[in-house]
Amino acid sequence: MAVGAESAAAKAALRRRMLAARQGLTEAERSFAGSALRDTLLERPELTMGGTLAAFSAMGTEPPTGRLLYGLWKRGAYVLLPVLLPGGDLDWAAYDGPDSLAPGPAGALEPTGPRYGVDAVRRVAAMIVPALAVDGAGRRLGRGGGSYDRALARMPAGALTIAAIYDGELVDEVPVEPHxxxxxxxxxxxxGFRRLG
Ligand SMILES: Nc1ncnc2c1ncn2[C@@H]1O[C@H](COP(=O)(O)OP(=O)(O)OP(=O)(O)O)[C@@H](O)[C@H]1O
Ligand SMILES: [Mg+2]
Known part of the structure; x- marks a missing residue:
């Protein structure tokens, strides 16, 4: 098998394993994860000192982000959320409270306000992204759309990138491809919050 195909197959296998483990989480464990995410990140000066943030609306079994988003908004943070485009790239619009969201094409809640384009994240101070697994070097496995790889590639140098995951999803090694x-x-x-690499 070619090297790229081998990585893609390894990613698919790890994705299945991580998704199956998430299915086994209880509602209480998921809810706890959402509260811990909020409590941990609202204490991070990198996120609360001003500057535009990019985050995401959790879908399915992802760690819930509703409480975090609400907490950031209440503190006056300017938060961009993704709007999924055909083909998988991400446009961005502002979160303006829970009423500013409506279900998007993939089921995640998306902001309904003006869209600022895929390049809006070129000016953010930090981005919180979903992941199914991350390793100690920061290598990240997503759901397989490549959406966040494209968004992360547009982040300004020095901006903070944080993956929100459950305990047990920080793994020994995540297989990666060049993109x-x-x-x-x-x-x-x-x-809590851990820097990697
Ligand atoms: N920069 C890019 N430009 C265009 N397509 C890309 C880019 N990055 C990734 N992709 C596409 O996305 C596909 C899936 O990538 P990958 O398996 O890494 O997804 P993922 O990281 O799990 O998903 P996500 O980033 O949405 O969480 C790739 O095979 C590729 O076709
Ligand atoms: Mg990827």
Whole structure:
């Protein structure tokens, strides 16, 4: 098998394993993850000192981000959320409270306000992204759309990138392909905020 195909197959296998483990989480564990995510990240000066942030609306079994988004908004943070485009790239619009969201094409809640384009993230101070697994070097496995690889590639140098994952999803090694973009940190319910690499 070619090297690229081997990585793609390894990613698919790891994705299946991580998704199956998430299916086994209880509602209480998911809810706890959402509260821990909010409590941990609202304490991070990198996120609360001003500057535009990019984050995401959790879907399915992802760690819930509603409480984090609400907390950031209440503190006056300017938060961009993704709007999924045909082909998988991400446009961005502002979060302006829970009423500013409506379900998008993939089921995630998306902001309904004006869209600022795929390049809006070129000016953010930090981005919080979903992941199914991250390793100690920051290598990241997503759901397989390549959406966040494209968004992460547009981040300005020095901006903070954080993957929100459950305990047990910080793994020994994530297989990667050339287009994969790493993250600088993870936040987990049990371990809080950790810089990687
Ligand atoms: N910069 C890019 N430009 C165009 N397509 C890309 C880019 N990055 C990734 N892709 C596409 O996305 C596909 C899936 O990538 P990958 O398996 O890394 O997804 P993922 O990282 O799990 O998903 P996500 O980034 O949405 O969380 C790639 O095979 C590729 O076709
Ligand atoms: Mg990827």
């Amino acid at each position: 994969d973009r790493p993250v600088a940190a993870v936040v987990t319910p049990g371990g």
